[in-house]
Amino acid sequence: MTDFEEFYESSYARLVGQLFSVTGSLEQAEDVVQEAFIRALDRWPRIQAYDVPELWVRRVAINLAVSEIRRLRRRAAALLRLGAQRPQPQLTPQTAEVAELLLRVPVNQRPVLLLHDVLDLPIDQVAGQLGLPVSTVRGRLARARANLARHLAADPEGALSHHGRR
Amino acid sequence: MADAERESEHGLRHLVEEGTRAARRPPLSDLRHRSRRRRRFREVATVTAVAAAVVAVFPLVASFDRSGTSTPGPTAPHSASPRSLIATPTQTVPGGTITLTGTGCAPRKSVTLGIRWDRGAKLSLSMEEQKTSPGQPQTTATAAGTHQLASVDALPTGSFEAKVRIPTSPVINKPTLWASCGTSASSRQFTQYVSIVVRNPN
Numbered sequence: 001m002t003d004f005e006e007f008y009e010s011s012y013a014r015l016v017g018q019l020f021s022v023t024g025s026l027e028q029a030e031d032v033v034q035e036a037f038i039r040a041l042d043r044w045p046r047i048q049a050y051d052v053p054e055l056w057v058r059r060v061a062i063n064l065a066v067s068e069i070r071r072l073r074r075r076a077a078a079l080l081r082l083g084a085q086r087p088q089p090q091l092t093p094q095t096a097e098v099a100e101l102l103l104r105v106p107v108n109q110r111p112v113l114l115l116h117d118v119l120d121l122p123i124d125q126v127a128g129q130l131g132l133p134v135s136t137v138r139g140r141l142a143r144a145r146a147n148l149a150r151h152l153a154a155d156p157e158g159a160l161s162h163h164g165r166r
Numbered sequence: 167m168a169d170a171e172r173e174s175e176h177g178l179r180h181l182v183e184e185g186t187r188a189a190r191r192p193p194l195s196d197l198r199h200r201s202r203r204r205r206r207f208r209e210v211a212t213v214t215a216v217a218a219a220v221v222a223v224f225p226l227v228a229s230f231d232r233s234g235t236s237t238p239g240p241t242a243p244h245s246a247s248p249r250s251l252i253a254t255p256t257q258t259v260p261g262g263t264i265t266l267t268g269t270g271c272a273p274r275k276s277v278t279l280g281i282r283w284d285r286g287a288k289l290s291l292s293m294e295e296q297k298t299s300p301g302q303p304q305t306t307a308t309a310a311g312t313h314q315l316a317s318v319d320a321l322p323t324g325s326f327e328a329k330v331r332i333p334t335s336p337v338i339n340k341p342t343l344w345a346s347c348g349t350s351a352s353s354r355q356f357t358q359y360v361s362i363v364v365r366n367p368n
Contacts, residue, residue, distance in 0.1 A: 005194050017186030021178050026185055034192065038201045089188040098177040117175045118182050149170035 004044050008037055011054045015061060021118060022065045022110045024102040026089045032068070036061035059129060062111045101151050109144035112137055117145075251345050251358035259365055261334040264343065267327045268358060271320040271347035278347070279330050282312035282359075284340040312344070320347060332364055 012033065019029035036057045040047050047053045091099070102110060115126040116137075123141070127134045249270030258264055271277050315330040330343065341364050346357040 008194055008197070009191070012191045013186050013189040016189035016191075017182045017184070020185030021182050026188055029185060030190065034197060034200075038197050038204070041197060041201050042205075089190070091184060091188060094177070095181050095184045098181045101174075101177075102181075113178060114182070118178050145171045145174065148174040152170045152174055 003048055004041060007048075007053060011057070012037065015054065015058055018058065018114055018118070019061050019065055020099070021102065021114045022062055022107070024099045024110075026091070026099075028065065032061045032064040033057070035064055055129065062114075062130070066107050066111065101148060104151050105144050105147045109140045109147065112140045113144045113148075116141055249349075249356065249358060251343075251360045253343055253360045253362050256361075257363040257365060258332055260332055262332050262364075263329050264332065264362060265327065265329050266343060266345060266360070267325070268345050269323075269325040270349060270356070270358075271324045271326060271345075272349055273320060273322045273324050275320050275348050277318050277320050277326045277328070277345055278314060279316045279318070279328055279343065279345050280312055280314040281330070281332065282310070282342050282344060284310050315343075332362075 015033045015036075016026070016029045019033050020026050023029045023032065039060055040053065040057050047056050050056055105113070111130055112126060115121045115129060116123065121129070123134055123137055126132075126141075127137045130137065132140075249268075251266065251268040254265045254267065256264075266279055268277070313333065316328050318326055318328045320326045326345070326347075332341070340361070342359050342361050344357055344359050346355050348354070349356050
């Protein structure tokens with residue numbers, strides 16, 4: 001098994017899970033993560049020398065998710081029309097509802113939520129990984145949380161409430 | 167609001183966990199195949215773009231032999247016959263006559279012949295030329311410009327020959343004779359140039 005193969009098999013699913021919280025769609029998360037791995041494959045001699053190559057792939061996938069979300073949506077719609085849709089992943093209704101709520105948060109705010117609220121990175125590391133000023137990260141984080149909380153308040157019996165009660 | 171934020175954070179963590187479990191990993195060979203296909207596509211696109219640029223630019227910059235003949239550029243698009251333009255003689259005086267012989271035009275199509283000159287030229291048409299070329303503006307003393315001298319039809323072989331009279335009075339700066347015609351390979355007009363020398367008889 002090559003280094004890249006090992007890296008791919010060990011980190012793919014984790015990255016798809018993380019990117020799911022940025023795209024709000026598991027298919028799109030898979031698309032951007034696969035695209036990021038293809039780019040990593042082309043540059044593997046350089047990337048494997050990094051301390052944590054997974055950070056590079058995640059950064060590329062996040063950038064793709066933020067910048068190409070519209071193109072990906074168009075492509076997904078086209079695939080749907082052509083009947084080339086992938087089989088639906090088995091997600092619980094609660095997760096499907098969270099994903100739907102995420103779509104109401106601007107896409108450039110979602111990576112901040114992922115890195116800070118899910119992966120527990122401090123603000124300065126989030127800023128470093130996203131290439132943003134710390135003040136921008138703070139602002140986006142506050143707005144993203146407020147956005148989610150507002151939608152949650154509008155949907156008191158919805159998915160997040162179920163999670164919270166567990 | 168703080169409760170809502172905690173709940174949303176919890177919901178996000180759960181979403182990430184579930185997304186990780188549900189991820190469908192394609193075989194690595196699939197990614198390698200896509201990577202190779204993309205590289206090939208990029209290579210083809212690059213070659214196509216370069217070829218298109220060469221085809222678009224080269225007809226306009228055919229190289230010239232300053233001794234009085236022109237030759238096509240090294241990668242000029244292929245036409246039915248080689249393109250050339252020869253001036254005989256290559257030196258004359260104002261009012262003198264030069265025979266232009268060329269090839270590479272579309273058979274039986276019109277070929278326009280003329281003269282152009284660089285900035286600093288002094289060209290003013292004689293009264294006789296003004297009568298035979300109505301509508302041609304009188305050229306200013308210092309501007310670069312071009313002036314149509316004659317028009318002939320190409321032979322069935324695509325070649326042509328015509329005598330042109332160099333405008334009189336007084337001196338033309340770096341004059342170049344040109345022939346413009348359509349080619350059988352392209353619908354675009356193709357112009358060939360040949361440099362001549364116009365000596366002041368005084």
